[in-house]
Amino acid sequence: MADEIDHGSEEFADARQEMDQLVYDSLKSKEMKPNAMFARLSDLAKSAKMSRTAVTWARKNSLWPLQFGLACCAIELMDFGSSRIDAERKGYLLFRGTPRQCDVMVVAGWVTKSMVPEIKRLYEQMTEPRYVIAFGECATCGGPWWQSYNIVKGIDEVLHVDVYVAGCPPKPENLFAALMKLQKKVGGSIED
Amino acid sequence: MKIDRGQLTNQVSRLKAAGFDYLVKITAVDYVDHLEVLYFVRDIAASKDEILEVTVAPSDAWVPTIMDFHLSADWYERELAEMFGITVKGRATARLFLEKWDGADPPLRKSFVWDAQYRTRDVKK
Amino acid sequence: MSVTRINVGPIHPSTHGVIRLVVDVDGDTIVNVEPHAGFLHRGVEKLAETRMYMQIPPYTEKLDYVAPMSYDEAYVAAVEAAMGIEVNEKAKYVRTVLLELQRIASHLLGLGTLCNDIGQMFTVFMWTFKDRDIVLDLLQEATGSRMFYVNMRLGGMHAELPPDFAEHAYNTMNYIEKRVSQYETYVEKNTAFMERMRGIGVLSSEDAKALGVAGPVLRASGVNYDARKHSPYYMYDKFHFNPKVMLTGDNFARYKVRMLEMKESVRIVKAALKAMPEGSCLGMPVKLRSPNPVNRTVSVSRELPRGECMMYLVADPQKPYRLSIRSPNMVNLAAIGHIAKGARFADLFGILGTLDIIMGCVDR
Numbered sequence: 058m059a060d061e062i063d064h065g066s067e068e069f070a071d072a073r074q075e076m077d078q079l080v081y082d083s084l085k086s087k088e089m090k091p092n093a094m095f096a097r098l099s100d101l102a103k104s105a106k107m108s109r110t111a112v113t114w115a116r117k118n119s120l121w122p123l124q125f126g127l128a129c130c131a132i133e134l135m136d137f138g139s140s141r142i143d144a145e146r147k148g149y150l151l152f153r154g155t156p157r158q159c160d161v162m163v164v165a166g167w168v169t170k171s172m173v174p175e176i177k178r179l180y181e182q183m184t185e186p187r188y189v190i191a192f193g194e195c196a197t198c199g200g201p202w203w204q205s206y207n208i209v210k211g212i213d214e215v216l217h218v219d220v221y222v223a224g225c226p227p228k229p230e231n232l233f234a235a236l237m238k239l240q241k242k243v244g245g246s247i248e249d
Numbered sequence: 250m251k252i253d254r255g256q257l258t259n260q261v262s263r264l265k266a267a268g269f270d271y272l273v274k275i276t277a278v279d280y281v282d283h284l285e286v287l288y289f290v291r292d293i294a295a296s297k298d299e300i301l302e303v304t305v306a307p308s309d310a311w312v313p314t315i316m317d318f319h320l321s322a323d324w325y326e327r328e329l330a331e332m333f334g335i336t337v338k339g340r341a342t343a344r345l346f347l348e349k350w351d352g353a354d355p356p357l358r359k360s361f362v363w364d365a366q367y368r369t370r371d372v373k374k
Numbered sequence: 375m376s377v378t379r380i381n382v383g384p385i386h387p388s389t390h391g392v393i394r395l396v397v398d399v400d401g402d403t404i405v406n407v408e409p410h411a412g413f414l415h416r417g418v419e420k421l422a423e424t425r426m427y428m429q430i431p432p433y434t435e436k437l438d439y440v441a442p443m444s445y446d447e448a449y450v451a452a453v454e455a456a457m458g459i460e461v462n463e464k465a466k467y468v469r470t471v472l473l474e475l476q477r478i479a480s481h482l483l484g485l486g487t488l489c490n491d492i493g494q495m496f497t498v499f500m501w502t503f504k505d506r507d508i509v510l511d512l513l514q515e516a517t518g519s520r521m522f523y524v525n526m527r528l529g530g531m532h533a534e535l536p537p538d539f540a541e542h543a544y545n546t547m548n549y550i551e552k553r554v555s556q557y558e559t560y561v562e563k564n565t566a567f568m569e570r571m572r573g574i575g576v577l578s579s580e581d582a583k584a585l586g587v588a589g590p591v592l593r594a595s596g597v598n599y600d601a602r603k604h605s606p607y608y609m610y611d612k613f614h615f616n617p618k619v620m621l622t623g624d625n626f627a628r629y630k631v632r633m634l635e636m637k638e639s640v641r642i643v644k645a646a647l648k649a650m651p652e653g654s655c656l657g658m659p660v661k662l663r664s665p666n667p668v669n670r671t672v673s674v675s676r677e678l679p680r681g682e683c684m685m686y687l688v689a690d691p692q693k694p695y696r697l698s699i700r701s702p703n704m705v706n707l708a709a710i711g712h713i714a715k716g717a718r719f720a721d722l723f724g725i726l727g728t729l730d731i732i733m734g735c736v737d738r
Contacts, residue, residue: 124387128414128734129439131391132483133521139503154387171348172392172413175384201432204424205416206356207347226521271583271599274700278688289673289684289700293583293597296604300673321586324708332419346412346737356420 076111116160116186117148117243120236123159123179124152127166130193130226134165137229147236156182161239163232164216167195167202168209180216188243190235191218194225201225251302254312260301261288261315268292269299272315275325277333279359284333286312290319305335314339332357375400382722384413390487390726391733393707399719407714407722409707415737422697427453428660430694431524437699438735441480441679443513443523444473445735448676448683449697450526451607456689457528458668461608465530465655470609471543471646472516472525474639475509478550480679481632481639482506485557488629488727493566498557505553512546515539528664530657540647551640558633571626575713575725578623585709588681588702590635591729593619594627601677613645628728635679666691678702680730703735 122144126134138144138152153159156179168176180189191212194200199210212218219242222235252260273289288301303312312329314337316322329335330342334355344350355361382395392413398406418437422430434449435442447469454461461469486502489495510520516535517525525532561567577587582595592599600617602610618634620627658664667689675684681702688696706729714725 125385127392129436129521132439136503136507139507140500141504141507167414167416169413169415171415172384175413179385201436202416202421205421208416228520272586273682273684274686274698276686276698276700278696278698287686289686293599319586320584320712321705321708324704344412346415348410348412356417361420 113244117240119148119150120160120188120239120243121158122149122152123156123162123183124154125162125164125179127164127168127172128195130165130195133226133229133232134163134192137232142229142233144233144236147233147240149236156180157184159183160186161188161190163190163192164196164212164218165192167200168212168215169207170209171207173209173215176212177215186243188219188239189216190220190222190232190239192222192232192235193227194223197221197223250300251304254303254305257288257301257303258313258315258318261290261318264290264299264301265318268295269297270319272319272321272325273298275315275322275329277329277335277357279333279357281359283307284310284335286329286335288315310334311336311338313337316340331355334358377405380719390731393731393733393736395710395722397719397722402718402720404714404717404719404722407711409710411704411707411733411736413737414733418738419697419699422694424693426693427664428528430697431526432522434699435522435524436734437701437738438678438680438703438732439521440483440732441476442521443476443517443525444480444676444678445683446524446526447473448674448678448685450528451676452672452674452685452687452697453664453689454528455674456667456669456672456687457665459529459658459665462530462653462655462657464651464653465657466608467646467650468516468531468535468655469526470613471643471650472513473608474643474646475513475543477639477679478636478643479506479509479513481636482509484632484679484730485629488724488730489561489567491723491727492570493564495561495564495567498561501553501557505550508546509550512539512543515542527657527660531655532657534655540650543647544644547640547643551637554633554636554640568626570721570724571629571728572624574625574721575717575728576622576624577709577713581712582623585712586705587709588705589678590628590631591681591706591709593617594631595623596621599682601675601682605675607676609646609649610642612649613642615642625724625728628730632730664692680732680735681706699738701735701738703731703733707731707736 162180162183191197195202196212199208202208203210209215220235220239222231224231269290269292271291271293273291275288277284277286284305284307286303286305289298291298305312312335314326324345326337327342327345330337331345331347332355377398377400380397380399382397384392384394394410396408396410397404418433421433431446431449434445437445482502482505486499489498514520516539517523577595579596582592582597596619598617598619602615603617618631618638620631671688673684673686675682683702684700686698687694710725710729714722
């Protein structure tokens with residue numbers, strides 16, 4: 058699926074070609090010195106161009122989520138991680154309990170006023186770069202509880218959201234598409 | 250069965266002795282000129298339900314606690330106190346759902362009217 | 375005795391929603407557990423007073439979001455009782471089938487998250503989610519949606535069942551029956567699982583009645599109460615439904631009651647599919663004004679997968695005056711202070727897993 062990996066503009070093209078060639082050579086098991094690939098990578102990494110691409114490529118293909126299900130959309134989130142729509146094949150693995158090791162927070166479910174300080178604290182504990190996906194209508198705009206007295210109308214009144222997913226609840230395939238869009242955003246091909 | 254507030258504890262203990270030992274729900278309805286507090290008890294072995302209705306005036310809104318007879322009354326009475334503003338005499342009721350409530354009236358009263366507020370448009374990062 | 379206070383906060387890896395449990399521990403023994411609910415409170419009962427009758431099912435479905443159709447049905451049954459509307463014959467069978475399918479899906483999720491909490495047995499979680507997906511596919515065939523169905527109308531359903539639904543459902547039920555037996559074998563031969571389930575979190579039957587717990591928790595403590603038997607509705611009477619009761623009241627009993635209930639549900643679905651009459655199961659369309667209520671106050675009991683829900687409805691002409699929902703999860707959660715006293719701290723999550731609590735239902 059090489060056409061989906063979008064490394065950005067033209068100036069990285071030759072660096073990308075070198076990287077691809079390296080991987081291709083190692084797969085074809087041509088004669089290479091044992092640490093040749095790593096030595097080559099570290100040479101390339103010394104030049105600033107390569108490191109930015111490599112780091113961005115690594116980051117977007119291993120977005121680790123925070124296990125943060127609030128309500129009904131959490132059930133679809135659990136379904137998203139299970140075997141039919143497997144989230145882990147896109148690098149979205151290891152739902153962690155601690156926010157210090159996570160990149161993405163998927164806010165799944167409605168947010169009440171009692172919950173806002175907790176969410177803010179978790180968001181502040183995540184290390185940069187961090188992303189937020191507002192999953193479902195309740196996190197996007199308050200959802201069916203639009204007129205409730207205890208609901209925050211959308212998590213973007215509290216945090217900065219990167220991707221919104223509509224649906225009540227969105228099917229796990231929708232979350233998969235949102236994840237791929239977030240990957241494109243991390244890669245830099247969609248502007249904020 | 251409509252009873253008086255003063256007879257509530259007697260009736261509950263009488264029913265419990267007669268076999269109605271499972272409390273299903275304590276709830277209340279706000280008819281604007283009076284509040285009606287309902288106690289649903291059940292006799293599981295004989296498969297019978299009984300509803301006790303206590304009428305309370307809004308200005309004098311209190312009921313005695315029935316926690317001595319049914320342990321499950323704990324959270325129901327807390328919810329009653331929080332949502333309707335009905336004091337439960339005989340125990341301390343801590344807030345159950347809304348720990349930081351800043352509205353004037355308890356939520357489930359008819360006098361509590363809120364308008365749907367539109368969301369703020371500035372996004373905080 | 376020095377008591378440490380530990381806060382098992384709103385977000386914790388046990389996938390039961392947002393509860394704050396304030397646990398007082400003396401060494402490794404729990405002295406007191408105090409649950410703080412309310413992080414998901416959105417005032418469903420107040421919102422229901424501002425909506426018309428058939429605008430409310432989407433709200434009541436999101437109470438217990440693992441078994442949404444059962445809450446939907448409880449509410450619609452309350453409205454039908456208030457209006458004096460009879461459900462037509464085929465719709466009774468269809469509702470029985472769909473409710474029991476919903477019960478199977480709900481218990482599968484309960485089993486998966488329980489195994490996840492007990493020993494990080496993520497394998498069982500994956501398997502049960504796969505099977506739950508298969509049952510949800512069946513429900514999607516019948517209603518059009520995976521998770522929130524809104525398919526109950528006054529007096530019937532929103533659409534007919536597809537013509538090949540019976541065959542698919544029959545095959546799926548045979549598969550599920552085999553899988554449930556497999557789960558029992560795999561899980562009960564696992565020493566780690568059994569050590570953490572047998573004899574832990576014992577709840578006697580007098581305490582169960584005094585605490586007012588509901589559902590499988592009540593039946594696992596020896597109390598023979600199931601709303602499907604004691605106030606029968608739809609076709610449960612005809613298919614000789616029997617509540618599953620166990621006497622020990624520990625974690626294992628609560629888990630086993632759910633497995634036995636799944637098998638019973640499979641049996642009822644197969645019997646109902648065989649006996650389903652011809653005809654139409656459509657109910658009143660939502661576009662029409664709902665009729666005026668005949669009874670002003672109505673109370674309807676239904677057996678949800680997690681317990682008994684009693685809807686008390688005070689009916690006004692076009693919208694409810696008051697909808698009071700008795701949530702089984704709230705009483706089950708309130709009982710945790712009593713059940714977990716004296717247990718070890720790590721067993722708290724086993725107990726919480728077997729109580730199978732959905733927080734959306736607790737904090738209406």
